[in-house]
Amino acid sequence: MESFVVIGLGRFGSAVAERLCQEGHQVLAVDVDEKVVQNMADKVTQAVAGDCQEMDVLRALGVQDMNCAVVAFSNDIGKSVLVTLNLKELGVPQVICKSKSHVHRRVLEKIGADRVVFPEHEMGVKLAQGLSSSNVLNFIELSEDFGIVETAIPRAWHFKTIKELDVRAKFKVNIIAMRKGKDGALNVAPGPDYTMEPGDAAVALGRTEDVNRLQDLE
Incomplete structure (x- = not known):
């Protein structure tokens, strides 16, 4: 306490x-x-x-x-x-x-x-992120440049491992957690052999411009 x-x-x-x-x-x-x-x-x-x-x-x-x-x-x-x-x-x-x-x-x-x-600003950013894409489940602004986004994974990621996708190199973000289904348990710091499945959500950390790009993936 x-x-x-x-x-x-x-x-x-x-x-x-x-x-x-x-x-x-x-x-x-x-x-x-x-x-x-x-x-x-x-x-x-x-x-x-x-x-x-x-x-x-x-x-x-x-x-x-x-x-x-x-x-x-x-x-x-x-x-x-x-x-x-x-x-x-x-x-x-x-x-x-x-x-x-x-x-x-x-x-x-x-x-x-x-x-x-800055609650009003942070809630405004969070709302805008949610409105801009149906894939975005949650957004947290860490600073003016960095944020954490929880987003439904694109179809192109289905049945592939984090290692295979090489997310950090290709998208310049770090996958810090995975969620099984919209309301499922959170797997913090998943290993490189974690296999993504339909319905999964990825929690990614990176520059705001980079995490925003994830919402455009199909």
């Missing part, structure tokens, strides 16, 4: 805090709005009203002893930056921040955020 502090209890922060607690982790949820905090009280380990722009507040909450902090608001860039700086100064091992724009993300990365998420 790990310990998390989630700062900012809007829809995004509340969802993160509640799910982390459901997964069995210790979760401290913080927001300046007491009404919001009361609504979260029964869904997390502890919910507290406080202004995390104040270093003394963070120290009193004991965030310096947490495994991870999530700065889950992005409406006020200045406040987001200050809270992130405070968390880094207190030595929180991992600080994850929500951003509202690419510029905001770059600022957060510059001041030391360990990971920056």
Whole structure:
């Protein structure tokens, strides 16, 4: 079990805090709005009203002893930056921040955020990937240049092994997992002798432009 502090209890922060607690982790949820905090009280380990722009507040909450902090608001860039700086100064091992724009993300990365998420952009990309091809089952953007795609394998791959297809050399992507059927079990890191069958889905990692090419294969 790990310990998390989630700062900012809007829809995004509340969802993160509640799910982390459901997964069995210790979760401290913080927001300046007491009404919001009361609504979260029964869904997390502890919910507290406080202004995390104040270093003394963070120290009193004991965030310096947490495994991870999530700065889950992005409406006020200045406040987001200050809270992130405070968390880094207190030595929180991992600080994850929500951003509202690419510029905001770059600022957060510059001041030391360990990971920056841009939910609206990422969901937009994911939706576009799904709409652009019926073969694409899932898409995760890792950065502006790299992504992971889960896609139904083309007919040309049926009954061939990963070694025979030489996917890495021919398509410049790495097959990191295979799924038997749409809802089947995931085979992580399949060996070169894995034989692909109709209905299989491949999970591939690579440059976005390269993983996109997989959806055009027939």
